[in-house]
Structure formats: structure tokens, C-alpha cells
Amino acid sequence: MASGVKPRVKVPKKAAAGEAITIKTLISHKMESGQRKDKEGNLIPRSIINRFTCEFNGQSVVDVKMESAISTNPYFQFEATVPEAGDFVFTWYDDDGSVYDTKKSVKIG
Amino acid sequence: MDFSRRDTLGLALGAAALTVLPFRVSASSDAAIEEFTGGAAVGEGGITLTAPEIAENGNTVPIEVSAPGAVSIMVLAAGNPTPGVATFNFGPLAASQAAATRIRLAGTQDVIALAKMADGSFVKASSTVKVTIGGCGG
DSSP: OOTTOEEEEEOOSEEOTTEEEEEEEEEEOOOBOSOOBOTTSOBOOOBOEEEEEEEETTEEEEEEEEOTTBOSSOEEEEEEEEOSSEEEEEEEEETTSOEEEEEEEEEEO | OOOOHHHHHHHHHHHHHHHHSOSSSOHHHHHHHHHHHTTOOEEESSOEEEOOSEESOTTOEEEEEEOTTEEEEEEEETTSSSOEEEEEEEOTTEEEEEEEEEEOOSSSEEEEEEEEETTSOEEEEEEEEEESSOSSOO
């Protein structure tokens, strides 16, 4: 499991029913591209987050297939519709099999 | 070994052909586009790709793509060792088919965004980004 991986998301706490909200997500991850060489000249193997998904109450908002060209500490910003109160679930899938996730609740108001 | 006139001409033509090959869009980014579209024709318009003209740091170049009505958007970096950057698949709760992120660019190159629209058609936009310091570990 990659160490020190920490997700951070910015989601408004309240929204009007049906409103479009902006979501920002960040996760601290080295995203080793597989192109760098170590001191001996050996290629450092690729180790990145290869997929990011965002779901709300079980329905998909966005599903991103990520490659090694995404920068270190991957950042995504996108918009989601909030039809009702509920939970946003954000999941990141690592090359090494680890899964990181975090959840944010949104109320209607 | 003596080259006949025919051989020398053939060699020269081959060398000339090599120099004319385009260098910006690599063969593998074409293959990635083919795979995404299944060989269908790709139109222009209906997709916006926002990228800086000059990126001081190739390790983190902010880009934004938007294609209202798209099902998914694929972003490619034509001059990177591997052209794939990201593919955004929008679900039913995406308020807009737009996303922003930061990417790595190895050097000055074209960034290509391809959108698959809800009706099955494809559109593309591209933007040239000048990179001063490469971002792929080079």
C-alpha cells in the first residue's frame, strides 16, 4: 500500500434540490510514472492511481480512467447534480490494489 | 559491395520519406484515437479544451475539458512516451460534462481531447502547449 496517501475533497454542505454543485478532489499520491530512473540507472516501476470514481447515493457521477500523465497529487474538479439529500462517495484505485475512499454528506436546504 | 544505381536511388527515397513523417502526432496516439472511436469519423466543434499556451513546469499543467452532451472525454498528450492521459466517463448525475485536472507533459506538444457524444458521434479539439521543463522524469 502506498504510504501517506490522503484524500481531500471539497463539497458544499447544503444544496437546493436539483442544483449543480462544483466538487474539487485532491489526493496526495506520488504517481510514479514509470519513466524515472534511480541512481543506478534502473527504471523505477510505475505505481499510480489508475481510476477515480464519484458516486452519489449509488449513482455514478464520474468515472475517470487515469494514466501516468496525471500529475503527482491528482486533482480533479467537476460538477454534480444533487437531486436529494445523500452521500457522495469518492474512490481511488491504486495500481498496487489499494483502494482509498472518502465520503461527504450533502443536505438539501 | 557495390550498390547498383537502382539500389542507391531506393535508399535515398526511403531516407527522404522518413524525414517527411510528421513528428507531432505520434503513431501510438493515432492508435489510441482509433481504439476510442472504433474508426468512426471525428468532427470538430462542441468540445472545448483549455490549456495554457506556455507551461513553465511540465510536471503540472492545468487543463480543462468541456463537451456538453458527451458520454465520455479522452485526453491524449501526443508527444509523451505514452499518449494516454485520462478518460472521463460521465454518469447520470454529472451536472455538466466538464472536468479540470493537472497533467504531465514531456515537452512541447499537442494535447488532444476527444469526446464521445450521446448520439455516438465523436468530436475533437487540440491545443499546442509549449513546455519549458519536461515532466516525465527527463
